[in-house]
Amino acid sequence: xxxxxxxxxxxxxxxxxxxxxxxxxxxxxxxxxxxxxxxxxxxxxxxxxxxxxxxxxxxxxxxxxxxxxxxxxxxxxxxxxxxxxxxxxxxxxxxxxxxxxxxxxxxxxxxxxxxxxxxxxxxxxxxxxxxxxxxxxxxxxxxxxxxxxxxxxxxxxxxxxxxxxxxxxxxxxxxxxxxxxxxxxxxxxxxxxxxxxxxxxxxxxxxxxxxxxxxxxxxxxxxxxxxxxxxxxxxxxxxxxxxxxxxxxxxxxxxxxxxxxxxxxxxxxxxxxxxxxxxxxxxxxxxxxxxxxxxxxxxxxxxxxxxxxxxxxxxxxxxxxxxxxxxxxxxxxxxxxxxxxxxxxxxxxxxxxxxxxxxxxxxxxxxxxxxxxxxxxxxxxxxx
Numbered sequence: 009x010x011x012x013x014x015x016x017x018x019x020x021x022x023x024x025x026x027x028x029x030x031x032x033x034x035x036x037x038x039x040x041x042x043x044x045x046x047x048x049x050x051x052x053x054x055x056x057x058x059x060x061x062x063x064x065x066x067x068x069x070x071x072x073x074x075x076x077x078x079x080x081x082x083x084x085x086x087x088x089x090x091x092x093x094x095x096x097x098x099x100x101x102x103x104x105x106x107x108x109x110x111x112x113x114x115x116x117x118x119x120x121x122x123x124x125x126x127x128x129x130x131x132x133x134x135x136x137x138x139x140x141x142x143x144x145x146x147x148x149x150x151x152x153x154x155x156x157x158x159x160x161x162x163x164x165x166x167x168x169x170x171x172x173x174x175x176x177x178x179x180x181x182x183x184x185x186x187x188x189x190x191x192x193x194x195x196x197x198x199x200x201x202x203x204x205x206x207x208x209x210x211x212x213x214x215x216x217x218x219x220x221x222x223x224x225x226x227x228x229x230x231x232x233x234x235x236x237x238x239x240x241x242x243x244x245x246x247x248x249x250x251x252x253x254x255x256x257x258x259x260x261x262x263x264x265x266x267x268x269x270x271x272x273x274x275x276x277x278x279x280x281x282x283x284x285x286x287x288x289x290x291x292x293x294x295x296x297x298x299x300x301x302x303x304x305x306x307x308x309x310x311x312x313x314x315x316x317x318x319x320x321x322x323x324x325x326x327x328x329x330x331x332x333x334x335x336x337x338x339x340x341x342x343x344x345x346x347x348x349x350x351x352x353x354x355x356x357x358x359x360x361x362x363x364x365x366x367x368x369x370x371x372x373x374x375x376x377x378x379x380x381x382x383x384x385x386x387x388x389x390x391x392x
Contacts, residue, residue, distance in 0.1 A: 009304050013311045018077050021058075025085045028057040037091040040217035044209070046094060048131070048173065051101075055128030060098040063106060068122035076317050079103070080259050087263035090359040092366040093217035095260060100169050101125070103256030105132030107249055108178050112194070112237035121176065121196070133174035135165040135197075135223055136246060145180070145192075145246055150225060152181035152193060157232050159183075159195060161203070161225040167373075171221025172209050175199050179225070180242050192242035196234045203228030214365035250375070251327035255317055257374040258330040261338040261367070262310045268363050269299055272345040279350075286348070295348060299341050306337055325387045332380035335370040342367060 014022075032053050040046045055061050059082055064070025079102055086095035109121055109132070124130035141147035150163025161181055171177070177197045184191035197204055207222030237245055273296060276287040286292050313330050316322040346353035346360045353360045371377045 009308075011307070011311060013314065014077060014081070018081060021078055022081045022085065024057065025059055025082055026088075028054065028059055029085055029089055029091065032057075033086075033091050033094055034089055037089070037094060037217075041093060042216075044216045045219065046097060046173075046217045050094070051098070051131060052128035054098060055126060060102045061106060061126045061128070063102075063110065064122050064126040068118065069126035070122070074318070076255070076259075076314050079256075080263070080314055083259040083263040084267070087260070087267040090267070090362060092260075092264065092363065093215045096215055096218045097131075097170060097173075099256050099260060100134070101132060104134045104249070104253050105178060107252055108134070108194070108236060108245070111249070112245060116233070117196070117236075124175075130175045131170055131173050133168050133170045133177045135168050135171070135177050135179045137165060137167045139164060139166050145243060146189065148180055148182055148192060150179065150181045151185075152183045152195060152230070154183075154232070155229075159230045159232060159235070161195065161197070161228040161230055163225050165223040165225075167210070168221050168223050169373075170219060171223050172206055172219040177223065178236060179223075180246060183239055183242075187240060189243050190240045192246075193239045194236040194242040194245055195230050196236055197225070197228065197230055198234070201228050201230055212369075214362075214368055247324070251322050251324050252317070253374050254327040254331035254380075255313060255322065257370055258310055258313065258327070258334045261334040261370050262307060264363060264367055265334070265338045265341050266303055266307070268342050268345050268360055269303055271359050272296075272348055275349055275352075292348060295344055299344060302337060303341070306334055310334060325384055328375070328380040328383045331374060332371070332377040332384075336377060338367055339371055 032050055036047065036050070058071065062071045062073040062078055065072045082098065083095065086092070106125065109125060113121065121130060125132065136145060136148070138149060141149065150161065150165065152159045152161050161179065163181065165179070168177070175198065179195045179197050180192060181195060182191055183193040203226050205224045205226070207224055210220045210222065212220055276292055276296065277285050279286050287296070309330060313322055313326060316326065342360065342363050346364050349358060349360050352358050355361050
Protein backbone atom coordinates (compact mmCIF):
# COMPACT_ATOMS: atom_id res chain seq x y z
CA UNK A 9 0.00 0.00 0.00
CA UNK A 10 1.09 3.57 -0.61
CA UNK A 11 2.37 5.19 2.58
CA UNK A 12 1.44 8.71 3.64
CA UNK A 13 3.98 9.02 6.44
CA UNK A 14 6.52 11.21 4.64
CA UNK A 15 6.49 14.55 2.86
CA UNK A 16 8.90 16.14 0.38
CA UNK A 17 11.30 17.30 3.10
CA UNK A 18 11.61 13.77 4.38
CA UNK A 19 12.36 12.40 0.92
CA UNK A 20 15.04 15.04 0.37
CA UNK A 21 16.56 13.99 3.67
CA UNK A 22 16.41 10.36 2.51
CA UNK A 23 18.55 11.26 -0.50
CA UNK A 24 21.20 12.87 1.70
CA UNK A 25 21.23 9.87 4.07
CA UNK A 26 21.51 7.48 1.14
CA UNK A 27 24.44 9.46 -0.30
CA UNK A 28 26.22 9.48 3.05
CA UNK A 29 25.80 5.73 3.54
CA UNK A 30 27.01 4.97 0.02
CA UNK A 31 30.13 7.07 0.60
CA UNK A 32 31.03 6.40 4.24
CA UNK A 33 29.45 3.08 5.23
CA UNK A 34 28.97 0.73 2.27
CA UNK A 35 32.70 0.48 1.40
CA UNK A 36 33.67 -0.32 5.00
CA UNK A 37 30.85 -2.22 6.67
CA UNK A 38 32.15 -5.71 5.86
CA UNK A 39 35.61 -4.81 7.12
CA UNK A 40 34.07 -3.51 10.34
CA UNK A 41 32.33 -6.84 10.85
CA UNK A 42 35.57 -8.73 10.19
CA UNK A 43 37.45 -6.53 12.67
CA UNK A 44 34.60 -6.58 15.21
CA UNK A 45 34.95 -2.82 15.46
CA UNK A 46 33.48 0.22 13.70
CA UNK A 47 35.95 2.96 12.79
CA UNK A 48 35.10 5.74 15.16
CA UNK A 49 35.54 8.53 12.66
CA UNK A 50 32.37 7.47 10.84
CA UNK A 51 30.25 8.71 13.75
CA UNK A 52 31.77 12.18 13.53
CA UNK A 53 30.99 12.20 9.83
CA UNK A 54 27.49 10.84 10.44
CA UNK A 55 26.69 13.54 12.99
CA UNK A 56 28.03 16.23 10.67
CA UNK A 57 25.84 14.84 7.88
CA UNK A 58 22.77 14.92 10.13
CA UNK A 59 22.33 11.15 10.22
CA UNK A 60 21.81 11.26 13.97
CA UNK A 61 21.68 13.71 16.93
CA UNK A 62 19.24 15.93 15.04
CA UNK A 63 17.29 16.59 18.21
CA UNK A 64 20.16 18.37 19.96
CA UNK A 65 19.35 22.08 20.14
CA UNK A 66 20.99 24.58 17.81
CA UNK A 67 22.72 26.24 20.77
CA UNK A 68 24.71 23.03 21.24
CA UNK A 69 25.46 22.41 17.57
CA UNK A 70 22.44 20.32 16.60
CA UNK A 71 19.38 20.99 14.46
CA UNK A 72 16.72 20.97 17.15
CA UNK A 73 14.63 18.61 14.98
CA UNK A 74 12.41 16.22 16.95
CA UNK A 75 10.32 14.70 14.12
CA UNK A 76 10.84 10.94 14.47
CA UNK A 77 10.14 10.42 10.78
CA UNK A 78 13.70 11.50 10.05
CA UNK A 79 14.94 8.81 12.42
CA UNK A 80 12.71 6.27 10.67
CA UNK A 81 14.27 7.15 7.33
CA UNK A 82 17.74 6.43 8.71
CA UNK A 83 16.52 3.03 9.89
CA UNK A 84 15.13 2.26 6.43
CA UNK A 85 18.24 3.31 4.56
CA UNK A 86 20.63 1.49 6.90
CA UNK A 87 18.51 -1.66 6.53
CA UNK A 88 18.57 -1.30 2.74
CA UNK A 89 22.39 -1.61 2.73
CA UNK A 90 22.34 -4.22 5.52
CA UNK A 91 24.72 -2.28 7.81
CA UNK A 92 23.00 -3.38 11.00
CA UNK A 93 25.95 -3.06 13.39
CA UNK A 94 26.34 0.57 12.39
CA UNK A 95 22.59 1.06 12.57
CA UNK A 96 22.36 -0.29 16.10
CA UNK A 97 25.15 1.99 17.29
CA UNK A 98 23.49 5.15 16.05
CA UNK A 99 20.15 3.90 17.35
CA UNK A 100 21.75 3.52 20.77
CA UNK A 101 22.77 7.17 20.58
CA UNK A 102 19.53 8.56 19.16
CA UNK A 103 16.92 6.37 20.84
CA UNK A 104 18.54 5.87 24.24
CA UNK A 105 21.46 7.95 25.46
CA UNK A 106 20.55 11.25 23.84
CA UNK A 107 17.17 11.45 25.50
CA UNK A 108 18.59 11.00 28.96
CA UNK A 109 21.00 13.85 28.22
CA UNK A 110 18.28 16.06 26.75
CA UNK A 111 15.63 15.42 29.38
CA UNK A 112 17.55 15.07 32.64
CA UNK A 113 20.64 17.28 32.44
CA UNK A 114 20.98 20.72 33.96
CA UNK A 115 22.46 23.65 32.04
CA UNK A 116 26.02 22.96 33.15
CA UNK A 117 25.79 19.30 32.13
CA UNK A 118 24.27 20.21 28.77
CA UNK A 119 27.19 22.53 28.07
CA UNK A 120 29.63 19.75 28.97
CA UNK A 121 28.15 16.91 26.96
CA UNK A 122 25.72 17.97 24.24
CA UNK A 123 28.15 19.79 21.89
CA UNK A 124 30.40 16.72 21.75
CA UNK A 125 27.39 14.49 21.24
CA UNK A 126 26.05 16.65 18.41
CA UNK A 127 29.47 16.57 16.74
CA UNK A 128 29.74 12.79 16.98
CA UNK A 129 32.80 13.17 19.19
CA UNK A 130 31.12 11.73 22.30
CA UNK A 131 29.70 8.22 22.15
CA UNK A 132 27.39 7.17 24.96
CA UNK A 133 26.09 3.94 26.48
CA UNK A 134 23.30 3.03 28.88
CA UNK A 135 24.13 0.57 31.67
CA UNK A 136 21.09 -1.03 33.25
CA UNK A 137 21.53 -4.80 32.80
CA UNK A 138 23.50 -6.80 35.38
CA UNK A 139 24.58 -10.47 35.42
CA UNK A 140 21.60 -11.40 37.59
CA UNK A 141 19.23 -8.65 36.49
CA UNK A 142 17.75 -8.23 33.05
CA UNK A 143 14.23 -6.88 32.64
CA UNK A 144 13.71 -6.74 36.43
CA UNK A 145 15.15 -3.28 37.03
CA UNK A 146 14.23 -3.39 40.72
CA UNK A 147 16.84 -6.13 41.08
CA UNK A 148 19.73 -3.78 40.29
CA UNK A 149 22.53 -4.36 42.80
CA UNK A 150 25.14 -1.82 41.68
CA UNK A 151 25.36 0.61 44.59
CA UNK A 152 26.25 4.28 44.95
CA UNK A 153 27.14 5.83 48.33
CA UNK A 154 27.65 9.54 48.86
CA UNK A 155 31.12 10.58 50.01
CA UNK A 156 31.48 14.34 50.23
CA UNK A 157 31.46 15.80 46.74
CA UNK A 158 31.51 12.35 45.13
CA UNK A 159 29.50 9.17 44.85
CA UNK A 160 31.28 5.84 45.23
CA UNK A 161 29.97 3.21 42.82
CA UNK A 162 30.44 -0.53 43.20
CA UNK A 163 29.00 -3.24 40.98
CA UNK A 164 28.97 -4.86 37.57
CA UNK A 165 27.00 -4.38 34.38
CA UNK A 166 26.80 -6.70 31.39
CA UNK A 167 25.51 -6.78 27.79
CA UNK A 168 26.23 -3.04 27.52
CA UNK A 169 26.05 -1.95 23.89
CA UNK A 170 28.97 0.33 22.93
CA UNK A 171 30.42 -0.27 26.39
CA UNK A 172 33.97 -0.43 25.02
CA UNK A 173 33.71 2.57 22.74
CA UNK A 174 31.65 4.83 25.02
CA UNK A 175 33.09 8.07 26.36
CA UNK A 176 30.32 8.31 28.91
CA UNK A 177 27.96 5.75 30.38
CA UNK A 178 24.59 6.44 32.00
CA UNK A 179 24.65 4.05 34.96
CA UNK A 180 21.69 2.96 37.08
CA UNK A 181 22.64 2.33 40.70
CA UNK A 182 20.93 1.74 44.03
CA UNK A 183 21.39 4.78 46.27
CA UNK A 184 19.01 3.80 49.10
CA UNK A 185 18.76 0.08 49.93
CA UNK A 186 15.56 0.75 51.90
CA UNK A 187 14.04 3.17 49.41
CA UNK A 188 12.04 0.72 47.30
CA UNK A 189 11.26 2.16 43.91
CA UNK A 190 12.67 5.48 45.14
CA UNK A 191 16.01 3.90 45.95
CA UNK A 192 17.66 4.20 42.53
CA UNK A 193 19.53 7.03 40.82
CA UNK A 194 21.30 7.63 37.51
CA UNK A 195 24.89 8.78 37.09
CA UNK A 196 26.99 9.77 34.11
CA UNK A 197 30.28 7.92 34.41
CA UNK A 198 33.00 9.30 32.15
CA UNK A 199 35.71 7.11 30.63
CA UNK A 200 38.54 8.41 32.84
CA UNK A 201 36.67 7.85 36.13
CA UNK A 202 38.95 6.21 38.74
CA UNK A 203 37.69 2.73 39.58
CA UNK A 204 35.76 2.31 36.33
CA UNK A 205 37.01 -0.54 34.16
CA UNK A 206 35.78 -2.21 31.02
CA UNK A 207 35.78 -5.97 30.94
CA UNK A 208 35.49 -8.30 27.98
CA UNK A 209 34.21 -7.27 24.61
CA UNK A 210 31.57 -9.97 24.43
CA UNK A 211 31.52 -12.40 21.51
CA UNK A 212 27.99 -12.39 20.07
CA UNK A 213 26.46 -14.56 17.36
CA UNK A 214 25.46 -11.46 15.37
CA UNK A 215 26.18 -7.74 15.03
CA UNK A 216 29.93 -8.40 15.28
CA UNK A 217 31.09 -4.82 14.66
CA UNK A 218 28.83 -3.39 17.37
CA UNK A 219 30.80 -3.74 20.59
CA UNK A 220 29.02 -5.13 23.64
CA UNK A 221 30.83 -5.18 26.98
CA UNK A 222 31.02 -6.00 30.64
CA UNK A 223 31.61 -2.98 32.88
CA UNK A 224 33.03 -2.95 36.40
CA UNK A 225 32.86 -0.32 39.13
CA UNK A 226 35.22 -0.85 42.06
CA UNK A 227 35.02 2.12 44.38
CA UNK A 228 34.56 4.25 41.27
CA UNK A 229 34.59 7.88 42.36
CA UNK A 230 31.96 9.82 40.39
CA UNK A 231 31.61 13.58 41.00
CA UNK A 232 28.29 14.56 42.54
CA UNK A 233 27.80 16.97 39.63
CA UNK A 234 27.42 13.88 37.43
CA UNK A 235 24.17 12.85 39.12
CA UNK A 236 21.59 12.76 36.33
CA UNK A 237 18.29 14.29 37.36
CA UNK A 238 17.23 13.96 40.99
CA UNK A 239 18.46 11.43 43.51
CA UNK A 240 15.99 8.59 44.04
CA UNK A 241 14.12 9.02 40.77
CA UNK A 242 16.29 6.75 38.63
CA UNK A 243 13.77 3.95 38.24
CA UNK A 244 11.10 6.38 37.13
CA UNK A 245 13.48 7.91 34.60
CA UNK A 246 14.31 4.50 33.18
CA UNK A 247 10.64 3.57 32.86
CA UNK A 248 9.67 6.88 31.26
CA UNK A 249 12.30 6.52 28.54
CA UNK A 250 11.39 2.96 27.58
CA UNK A 251 8.73 3.94 24.98
CA UNK A 252 11.36 5.76 22.89
CA UNK A 253 13.78 2.84 23.21
CA UNK A 254 11.10 0.36 22.20
CA UNK A 255 9.98 2.51 19.29
CA UNK A 256 13.60 2.43 18.15
CA UNK A 257 13.61 -1.37 18.20
CA UNK A 258 10.30 -1.39 16.34
CA UNK A 259 11.60 1.02 13.70
CA UNK A 260 14.72 -1.06 13.05
CA UNK A 261 12.67 -4.27 12.92
CA UNK A 262 10.16 -2.84 10.46
CA UNK A 263 12.84 -1.39 8.19
CA UNK A 264 14.92 -4.56 8.15
CA UNK A 265 11.91 -6.81 7.58
CA UNK A 266 10.85 -4.89 4.48
CA UNK A 267 14.40 -4.62 3.16
CA UNK A 268 15.06 -8.36 3.42
CA UNK A 269 11.66 -9.16 1.94
CA UNK A 270 12.34 -6.96 -1.10
CA UNK A 271 15.75 -8.59 -1.57
CA UNK A 272 14.05 -11.98 -1.42
CA UNK A 273 11.47 -11.04 -4.04
CA UNK A 274 14.29 -10.06 -6.40
CA UNK A 275 16.11 -13.30 -5.65
CA UNK A 276 13.03 -15.41 -6.35
CA UNK A 277 12.57 -13.69 -9.70
CA UNK A 278 16.20 -14.25 -10.68
CA UNK A 279 16.87 -17.72 -9.28
CA UNK A 280 15.97 -20.47 -11.76
CA UNK A 281 15.14 -24.08 -10.98
CA UNK A 282 13.28 -26.75 -12.98
CA UNK A 283 13.19 -24.57 -16.06
CA UNK A 284 12.03 -21.25 -14.65
CA UNK A 285 12.31 -18.66 -11.87
CA UNK A 286 11.33 -20.04 -8.48
CA UNK A 287 8.82 -17.19 -8.14
CA UNK A 288 6.64 -19.16 -10.57
CA UNK A 289 6.09 -21.94 -8.05
CA UNK A 290 2.77 -21.66 -6.24
CA UNK A 291 4.37 -22.28 -2.85
CA UNK A 292 6.81 -19.42 -3.41
CA UNK A 293 4.03 -17.07 -4.50
CA UNK A 294 1.94 -17.98 -1.46
CA UNK A 295 4.90 -17.41 0.87
CA UNK A 296 5.59 -14.02 -0.68
CA UNK A 297 1.90 -13.10 -0.62
CA UNK A 298 1.60 -13.87 3.10
CA UNK A 299 4.72 -11.92 3.98
CA UNK A 300 3.77 -8.92 1.83
CA UNK A 301 0.37 -8.75 3.48
CA UNK A 302 1.74 -9.00 7.01
CA UNK A 303 4.40 -6.38 6.34
CA UNK A 304 1.90 -3.88 4.94
CA UNK A 305 -0.51 -4.34 7.82
CA UNK A 306 2.14 -4.09 10.51
CA UNK A 307 3.78 -1.11 8.82
CA UNK A 308 0.50 0.78 9.24
CA UNK A 309 0.77 0.29 13.03
CA UNK A 310 4.41 1.39 13.02
CA UNK A 311 3.61 4.53 11.03
CA UNK A 312 0.80 5.33 13.46
CA UNK A 313 3.20 4.80 16.37
CA UNK A 314 5.68 7.23 14.85
CA UNK A 315 3.02 9.91 14.51
CA UNK A 316 1.82 9.21 18.05
CA UNK A 317 5.35 9.65 19.34
CA UNK A 318 5.65 12.96 17.49
CA UNK A 319 2.40 14.07 19.12
CA UNK A 320 3.57 12.99 22.57
CA UNK A 321 0.84 10.37 22.86
CA UNK A 322 2.69 7.06 22.37
CA UNK A 323 1.95 5.13 25.56
CA UNK A 324 4.26 2.53 27.13
CA UNK A 325 1.64 -0.13 26.36
CA UNK A 326 1.34 0.83 22.70
CA UNK A 327 5.14 0.94 22.39
CA UNK A 328 5.29 -2.54 23.96
CA UNK A 329 2.75 -3.84 21.43
CA UNK A 330 4.85 -2.63 18.54
CA UNK A 331 8.11 -3.83 20.06
CA UNK A 332 7.12 -7.44 20.57
CA UNK A 333 4.96 -7.92 17.51
CA UNK A 334 7.21 -6.30 14.93
CA UNK A 335 10.37 -7.93 16.28
CA UNK A 336 8.66 -11.33 16.22
CA UNK A 337 7.40 -10.62 12.70
CA UNK A 338 10.94 -9.77 11.70
CA UNK A 339 12.24 -13.06 13.09
CA UNK A 340 9.51 -15.02 11.29
CA UNK A 341 9.82 -13.24 7.93
CA UNK A 342 13.61 -13.35 7.76
CA UNK A 343 13.54 -17.06 8.56
CA UNK A 344 11.10 -17.66 5.70
CA UNK A 345 13.17 -15.48 3.38
CA UNK A 346 16.27 -17.50 4.21
CA UNK A 347 14.36 -20.69 3.38
CA UNK A 348 13.42 -19.29 -0.01
CA UNK A 349 17.09 -18.55 -0.69
CA UNK A 350 17.92 -22.21 -0.12
CA UNK A 351 21.57 -22.97 0.58
CA UNK A 352 22.63 -19.49 -0.49
CA UNK A 353 20.64 -18.02 2.37
CA UNK A 354 22.98 -19.73 4.82
CA UNK A 355 25.99 -17.91 3.38
CA UNK A 356 27.09 -14.72 5.14
CA UNK A 357 27.78 -13.06 1.80
CA UNK A 358 24.01 -12.89 1.31
CA UNK A 359 22.11 -10.17 3.15
CA UNK A 360 19.46 -12.57 4.42
CA UNK A 361 22.04 -14.79 6.14
CA UNK A 362 23.65 -11.86 7.95
CA UNK A 363 20.29 -10.38 8.89
CA UNK A 364 19.19 -13.77 10.26
CA UNK A 365 21.84 -13.63 13.00
CA UNK A 366 22.13 -9.85 13.34
CA UNK A 367 18.44 -9.35 14.11
CA UNK A 368 17.88 -12.31 16.44
CA UNK A 369 18.56 -10.10 19.47
CA UNK A 370 15.60 -7.84 18.70
CA UNK A 371 13.05 -9.97 20.56
CA UNK A 372 15.32 -9.87 23.63
CA UNK A 373 16.87 -6.45 24.21
CA UNK A 374 14.75 -3.47 25.13
CA UNK A 375 12.51 -5.90 27.03
CA UNK A 376 11.82 -9.45 25.94
CA UNK A 377 8.68 -10.48 24.09
CA UNK A 378 7.46 -12.12 27.27
CA UNK A 379 7.90 -8.92 29.30
CA UNK A 380 6.11 -6.90 26.60
CA UNK A 381 3.13 -9.26 26.79
CA UNK A 382 3.11 -8.96 30.57
CA UNK A 383 2.99 -5.16 30.33
CA UNK A 384 0.12 -5.31 27.86
CA UNK A 385 -1.73 -8.00 29.81
CA UNK A 386 -1.53 -6.07 33.06
CA UNK A 387 -2.93 -3.02 31.33
CA UNK A 388 -5.87 -5.07 30.07
CA UNK A 389 -6.81 -6.96 33.26
CA UNK A 390 -5.07 -4.93 35.97
CA UNK A 391 -2.25 -5.96 38.29
CA UNK A 392 -4.40 -8.12 40.53
